[in-house]
Amino acid sequence: SAVISQKPSRDICQRGTSLTIQCQVDSQVTMMFWYRQQPGQSLTLIATANQGSEATYESGFVIDKFPISRPNLTFSTLTVSNMSPEDSSIYLCSVGGQGAEKLFFGSGTQLSVL
């Protein structure tokens, strides 16, 4: 299994600001994903972070709101832009094998927006 380091672990932000979350993996991985987990809820896929190309977003998520970078096979960032209280969630970085099976998750970023 991969070791996934995610930063920051938590943050409290003001409405209208942006936060960038970093995800570092200890080995090269093909598939990297970003998930959102709203309070007491399940995991919802935001997007697949593609190395060297634009991320692939799920329905309901757009690049302007959640820009993603993936400059290499071990690192990715997710930015939550122009935040509102509704963005308060846990954001999770995940890596997986072919077909996005056997997903491994970072410890998450607990975001609170005031």
Place this chain on the structure above:
Amino acid sequence: GENVEQHPSTLSVQEGDSAVIKCTYSDSASNYFPWYKQELGKGPQLIIDIRSNVGEKKDQRIAVTLNKTAKHFSLHITETQPEDSAVYFCAASTGNNDMRFGAGTRLTVKP
């Protein structure tokens, strides 16, 4: 798309008893079914998984069963311990980057 339903949403058992969590899925093409355990303040951790060509898989105190005909699968934890207390998620995938998670079950094991 795939829809995964999970029951119960909360489960409380006495230490030493067994716990069973059940999930159903809608897409008959789904062929991979993992279970994750999430402790407070941590990310989900893969604890066991099963593929559609297998009916049951066991790893020490945990086991997963799959009924493809009925499109449901279950997690069984025997001899529960307080450290088993966590939120458990089931998931289903066809292997095409389409993993879908259940709503989660909060398991409490009372000492």
